[in-house]
Amino acid sequence: MARAPHAPQSAGRRVKIGFYGRLAQAIGPKVEVDIPAHSRVGDVRRILAEKFPGGAATLASGRSKACVGGAIVGDEQMVSEGDEIEFLPPVSGG
Amino acid sequence: MSIVARLEGKRLRPDLELAALVAEAAGDGAVVSFTGIARPRSSGGEAVDVLVLEHHPTLTQKSLEDIAGAAAERFDVTHVRVVHRFGEVPAGQPIVFAGAASPHRRSAFDAADYLMDRLKTEAIFWKRETGEAGSRWIEPTETDYSDRERWD
Numbered sequence: 001m002a003r004a005p006h007a008p009q010s011a012g013r014r015v016k017i018g019f020y021g022r023l024a025q026a027i028g029p030k031v032e033v034d035i036p037a038h039s040r041v042g043d044v045r046r047i048l049a050e051k052f053p054g055g056a057a058t059l060a061s062g063r064s065k066a067c068v069g070g071a072i073v074g075d076e077q078m079v080s081e082g083d084e085i086e087f088l089p090p091v092s093g094g
Numbered sequence: 095m096s097i098v099a100r101l102e103g104k105r106l107r108p109d110l111e112l113a114a115l116v117a118e119a120a121g122d123g124a125v126v127s128f129t130g131i132a133r134p135r136s137s138g139g140e141a142v143d144v145l146v147l148e149h150h151p152t153l154t155q156k157s158l159e160d161i162a163g164a165a166a167e168r169f170d171v172t173h174v175r176v177v178h179r180f181g182e183v184p185a186g187q188p189i190v191f192a193g194a195a196s197p198h199r200r201s202a203f204d205a206a207d208y209l210m211d212r213l214k215t216e217a218i219f220w221k222r223e224t225g226e227a228g229s230r231w232i233e234p235t236e237t238d239y240s241d242r243e244r245w246d
Contacts, residue, residue: 020150024148094178094213
């Protein structure tokens with residue numbers, strides 16, 4: 001049955017997340033998720049791991065990095081309204 | 095001093111890159127270069143047809159520049175040149191060229207070694223082999239990571 005896709009969440013926010021490599025294969029190149037207000041990047045990482053079990057192991061890897069606004073950031077970084085977050089699985093050149 | 099850090103979407107020509115580096119280094123005593131080639135076999139021995147290198151629209155170029163710039167700063171070199179493929183690289187074709195010129199050979203060897211150890215573990219690419227065994231993501235080995243740590 002059709003219904004409103006999202007209940008109003010006065011305290012939460014919806015953010016866009018991009019993925020690359022094996023994470024893009026497991027989850028998709030882009031998704032949107034609802035996160036609580038005052039979330040940090042590490043919180044988003046955990047929410048994604050729960051929502052997309054196929055990417056959980058890679059997201060949990062210490063070698064998977066997060067990028068916000070074109071810069072690599074740590075898990076303690078606060079997520080602001082309108083942020084686009086990217087998760088980069090372990091990289092490998094050469 | 096010159097630093098070249100370039101992403102290449104089409105065939106990489108190590109012969110031309112080396113010629114350019116040698117021409118730049120005309121006043122120096124040494125040029126050392128490394129060319130990485132897509133292997134025709136996986137680590138498990140299966141035939142590999144193509145290596146696919148995904149990259150990030152902004153971070154990949156920046157990672158090449160950061161690594162090349164760090165080599166230029168760290169070693170007694172006059173020219174550093176890094177060219178890296180992205181996209182589909184058929185087995186047997188070059189993936190990466192890393193070279194350095196210096197007044198003396200030791201610095202050029204060290205700079206090329208350093209460039210490759212960092213490119214293997216820190217350049218922003220995601221590699222996937224496709225072939226006989228299907229498609230498989232390739233990540234740095236523990237040896238690659240420990241080789242990188244030698245420079246810390």
